[in-house]
Amino acid sequence: MYIVNVENCTKDNFPLSFSEVELVIRPAPENLEFIQRFLPKLDWSALVDTARSLGDESLPEQMPDQWTDDQLKALHHVLMELHVEEGNMTCRGCGHVYPISNGIPNMLLAEHEVGR
């Protein structure tokens, strides 16, 4: 799931919006210290919006100043365990659709689209 937080469209309209998703939850070893160190890398509102669009309401609207273990655990779940296995990501700017298949986002542009 963290993938939405590192992806971008060539037109810089972040984040991409998901549709027709099939989610998979894969338990991952919990390393809350890592999650805490990763916080500065996150675009919080983009992450919360995306998680909510996928039906996960566990993250607080505002990024907490002081994190409880439960909040870090919820973030671990969203970032590390929630995977979009199938679906589409749509660029909010140009409407370009990037499919996700077998857990792999296809961010290739067709040749005629390169350099637009």
Add this chain to the structure above:
Amino acid sequence: MSISLPTPNIAHLTEEDYEHVYEPAAEDSFILLDALELDAQLVRDDQPLICVEIGSGSGIASTFLSQLVGSSSSLVISTDINRYACGVTLRTAQANEISLNPILCHLLDPLFNRLKNNIDILVFNPPYVPTGMTELMDTQNQRDIGGAWAGGQDGMIITDVILDKLPELLSPIGKMYLVTVIQNKPLEIMRKMESKGLVCKEIIKRRAGRELLSVLRISRT
């Protein structure tokens, strides 16, 4: 102090896979693993958060990197332009019980803005073989195994795209590990990157058949 790490398990890969994905029995995959192993302590001490491999192919280097840094303490993103390679990378991760994040894309194109000044470790075993430009274009467009080696003039056309952007990509602790062959003129690469304020070191050099390979570490500090 040296750290010894097991080579990732790739027994799940089949002959059919190797029709589309570069076989990591090739010496250049292993020189990259050996370079990472030589630098293991240095890499671990930095506690890298975001690791990226461009052109992950079989996934062996991404897997090794994930094992080196600790699979629950770092995010490893693996890109490849070859659809088949992304699937194989995912299978290699599963076979080794670590987690990788393959993305089907050209180099780092869709990730560039988000990864800017954020890459702690960047690994690239590029298409380094000198070829004509037609072969380079054809293999990149086919998005199959040929894209793993055809590198155009001096074998540097693809590598240079990344090297030109490297000063913007690396985090303050960022390091790139780049496989080169002597025809790529590694000394010139180092001089060029040093002129951009980066620190370069050839950390391993080895003859493999007809190729004289080295791995360069290009870092902020």
